[in-house]
Amino acid sequence: MTRMERYSASLPFMLLVLILMLSLFGCKGEPIMVDEPIPFSRLLENQKMSSQIFKVDINYAVLLPEDYNESTDEYPVVYLLHGFGDNEKAWYTSGSIKYYSDLYNDQIVPMIYVMPIGYNTYYVNRYTGSYPYMDMITTELVPTIDSLFRTKQDKTARAVMGYSMGGYGALILPALNPDIFTVGVPLSMSFRTDEQYISEPQGVFDYQWGTIFGGKGASGEARLTDYFKQHSPFHFFSSSNKDQFAGLKFLIDCGDDEETLTITNDALHALMRDNQIPHEYRVRSGGHSFDYWKKSYPEALKFISNSVQGIPHPSNPEPVTIGERITSSDFESVEISGVEINILKPVDYTTSTVDYPVVYVIHDYEEGQRESNVTEIFSLLRNGMTAGTLKNSMVVEVPVSESLESDRIAEIISYVDTQYRALTDRASRVILGNALGGLHAANLAAENSSLFGSCFLFDAQLQEEGVDPQTDIFYYLDISDDGDSYRGYHHFYVKIRETDIGYEYRVRQGAESFQSFLNGLSESFPSLRNSLKN
Structure with a gap:
């Protein structure tokens, strides 16, 4: 047999060996070809839903709970x-919602956050029917989210939170779709009262409002179309059928430095109070930015968490910590023209030679509670001075009485100025008061603007028609959101904003009480410190 013949004869055997070797090595190498598992990502960006209504893809993002991939x-x-003008990315970029939801995760239940693009729709259908955004949200997006993720598919487990235009969306979506959403948290809600709507510049009105609610090119009351009224909370919350809102839960929050939106939101709060529409309302220092809205997150997320669990939101905040208590031996009592006043000197009074600014507290108290109330007020202020959050000052407590008029307060000031080392210029005097004492303080400041540089009011019994703010006085307005004088405060605040008057405005959680006064007084310390000139 030739060499060639021997090679040809062995070829089938060699091929068989080769096949076996390839088979063995191939099996050994198979794991290299298996796809690596995709790491779990909580933030799903650039998601798309094919909308049959819009005939385009709708962009959205989703933030999942930390344990989503490990639970059922x-x-x-x-x-x-x-x-x-923003888009769906704003909440997880500028808004840092992932960071803050994690930061407060020990106070809230795990939740799925969905961020859809809203264009400039105000989250409603256009009056022409050509751009039905609300329909898309309720009939397409919500069912899509429910089908893709493990959601609680019940109206009580769905909330809406938004800022500015999105704040209006957070109000209108639950209000008009209570069978789908039951919780709304509008932050700096962008909308207009009828008066504001009518007075909008024509170009702004046509671009921002007329294309959505109708009336483009119109002026005056012709702008108030039926479609606008159907979508205006100033109209539908005043309707005779208020039962439709009974199961809804709202937390409305707006900064006091907004150009016009605080007036809008404050007017809405007053209207909802008038019509007994349940809601929470907050006003803090700040403007139209995420710097303000991020400070809203702790309570907003807690409010949503409570609501979806069926837990009532607390009716009152935690009481302020007063700290070390003084006793009646730490202050002096003096009677002036039949009025007994209490005077607290700063701790360094006897060791220094300086003159001090003076805080006059017009004190409304329940019968039998004056001494204990005075001790708590003085202790809170003294501890603020000791901690450096307030300037060392004299504090004069004056009880509310019918005889407390301008001549009487002038006598008291004259006595303090001559008997103590008190600064005698108006910029160094602050008058403040609570409840009926707040009304007295507002009146006394108005009648004696040459005596006081600042006026601090806490749940003051202000009326819609009554005292007006003075242009040369700084005002600090503080009221609990369940306080009785919400209409008076709104009137006073609007008057302040109509003129060039220095102010701070606060609406806090809770109902009018002495404890609420202490809480508000404590929160006012930064402004009170600035008002105590020395």
Whole structure:
């Protein structure tokens, strides 16, 4: 047999060996070809839903709970709505919602956050029917989210939170769709009262409002179309059928430095109070930015968390910590023209030679509670001075009485100025009061603007028609959101904003009480410190 013949004869055997070797090595190498598992990502950006209504893809993002991939639980859903000119990315970029939801995760239940693009729709259908955004949200997006993720598919487990234009969306979506959403948290809600709507510049009105609610090119009351009224909370919350809102839960929050939106939101709060529409309302220092809205997150997320669990939101905040208590031996009592006043000197009074600014407290108290109230007020202020959050000052407590008029307060000031080392210029005097004492303080400041540089009012019994703010006085307005004088405060605040008057405005959680006064007084310390000139 030739060499060639021997090679040809062995070829089938060699091929068989080769096949076996390839088979063996191939099996050994198979794991290299298996796809690596995709790491779990909580933030799902650039998601798209094919909308049959719009005939285009709708962009959205989703933030999942930290334990979503490790559990089989179903979760409540919070729809986060952006403002005019922004997009769905705003909440997880500028808004840092992932960071803050994690920061407060020990205070809230795990929730799914959905961030859809809203364009400039105000999250409603256009009056022409050509751009039905609300229909898309309720009939397409919500069912899509429920089908893709483990959601609690119940109206009580769906909330809406938004800022600016999205704040209006957070109000209108639950209000008009209570069978889908039951919780709304509008932050700096962008909308207009009828008066504001009518007075909008024509170009702004046509671009921002007329294309959505109709009336483009119109002026005056012709702008108030039926479609606008159907979508205005100033109209539908005043309707005779208020039962439709009974199951809804709202937390409305707006900064006091907004150009016009604080007036809008404050007017809405007053109207909802008038019509007994349940809600929470907050006003703090700040303007139209995420710097303000991020400070809203702790309570806003807690409010949503409580709501989706069916837990009532606390009716009152935690009481302020007063600290070390003084006793009656730490202050002096003096009678002036039949009025007994109490005077607290700063701790360094006897060791220094300086003159001090003076805080006059017009004190409303329940019968039998004056001494204990005075001790708490003085202790809170003294501890603020000791901690450096307030300037060392004299504090004069004056009880509310019918005889407390301008001549009487002038006598008291004259006595303090001559008997103590008190600064005698108006910029160094602050008058403040609570409840009926607040009304007296407002009147006394108005009648004696040459005596006081600042006026601090806490749940003051202000009326819609009554005392007006003075242009040369700084005002600090503080009221609990369940306080009785909400209409008077709104009137006073609007008057302040109509003129060039220095102010701070606060609406806090809770009902009018002495404890609420202490809480508000404590929160006012930064402004009170600035008002105590020395």
